[in-house]
Amino acid sequence: MRYRLILCCALIFVVLFALAPPAVGQARPDTESSSFRAGLSFGYLSRTLDLNEEVQDVIPKMTALLASLVLEYEFRPGFSLSAHVGYSSSTFDGLAFRRLPYSLEIDTDSGSIGGILLGAEVEKSVLGGAAFGVDIRGQFFASLGLNKEWKIPGLAVEGSAKGKPIWMKASVGPVLTYRGWEGVTPFLYPRFDYLWGNFELGQTVQDLKGSEKKDIKGKSPFALGLGADFEFSSSLRLRAEAGLHPRPNGIDYSFMVQTLLAL
Numbered sequence: 001m002r003y004r005l006i007l008c009c010a011l012i013f014v015v016l017f018a019l020a021p022p023a024v025g026q027a028r029p030d031t032e033s034s035s036f037r038a039g040l041s042f043g044y045l046s047r048t049l050d051l052n053e054e055v056q057d058v059i060p061k062m063t064a065l066l067a068s069l070v071l072e073y074e075f076r077p078g079f080s081l082s083a084h085v086g087y088s089s090s091t092f093d094g095l096a097f098r099r100l101p102y103s104l105e106i107d108t109d110s111g112s113i114g115g116i117l118l119g120a121e122v123e124k125s126v127l128g129g130a131a132f133g134v135d136i137r138g139q140f141f142a143s144l145g146l147n148k149e150w151k152i153p154g155l156a157v158e159g160s161a162k163g164k165p166i167w168m169k170a171s172v173g174p175v176l177t178y179r180g181w182e183g184v185t186p187f188l189y190p191r192f193d194y195l196w197g198n199f200e201l202g203q204t205v206q207d208l209k210g211s212e213k214k215d216i217k218g219k220s221p222f223a224l225g226l227g228a229d230f231e232f233s234s235s236l237r238l239r240a241e242a243g244l245h246p247r248p249n250g251i252d253y254s255f256m257v258q259t260l261l262a263l
Contacts, residue, residue: 004247007065020083023107035074037071037072037263038144038260038261039261040067041067041256042066043064043255044064044255044256044257045063045243046063047220047252047254048060048218048219048220048246048252049061049197049218061092063090064088064090064091064143065112066141068084068087068119069118070084072204072260078128079125082122082123082176083117083120084120084121085116088116088117090114090115090143090165090220091113093107095216096143099212099213100210101203101205101209101210102203106201111148115144115145116143116144117142117144121140123138126174131180132178133177134177135174136172136174137173139169139172140165142167142169143165144166145164151162152203159203160204161201162201165216168197169193169195169218171191172192173191175188176188176189176190183230184229185229185231187227187228188226189224190222190225191222192221192245193218194233195217196215196220209223218252219247220246222245224246227242237260238257240258241256241257
């Protein structure tokens, strides 16, 4: 809860700061021109989960494939807002539900669960120069899982379970860029990165019915992204980023590739 409050305050700060007038002396040209870009975004994440100190036989994990359409609106150079709409495919491993009529565990053999992916991103230039720059970037994504049904094997009677995960991911932090190379802008993105949500599972075995909701959150609240923007032309841009999420006794990771074409 503390991390969520801090993150919400940070995202509000980013939005308010983005709406503020640009800083005096900023190197990027300040014009009133605006533009639209549209494109595709593909991502992958692997995160170790924390179940609020609940003891599990296996360390719980979640992996997800993300694909979305992106619409970016640049209010002025150095200030943009993007919207994402797409599809997510989430796989869980090591989630044990013990408060049902018959205990069940969701693992990789249970398959992936589809969901609707919604997201938003805001980025604002803070400092700029001939070679180096600093931006502030805030992101929010929500995966609204669709119901999936499983047959329960090994029972003398017919039984089934139906589950639906919902998870969200929010991040905010500075983007440190190097602009000394033509057409390529590498960046470093250290950020506060928080993942949370829940998994609700219902079970029916003849006349026996039960349900259990399990709260989940990512083990690591921080991440370090390393990537680059590639400007192939004035209208085509590609962004690629790899992220590391340090946690106790290990590191989680993520990848993202995004293309945008000026409209």
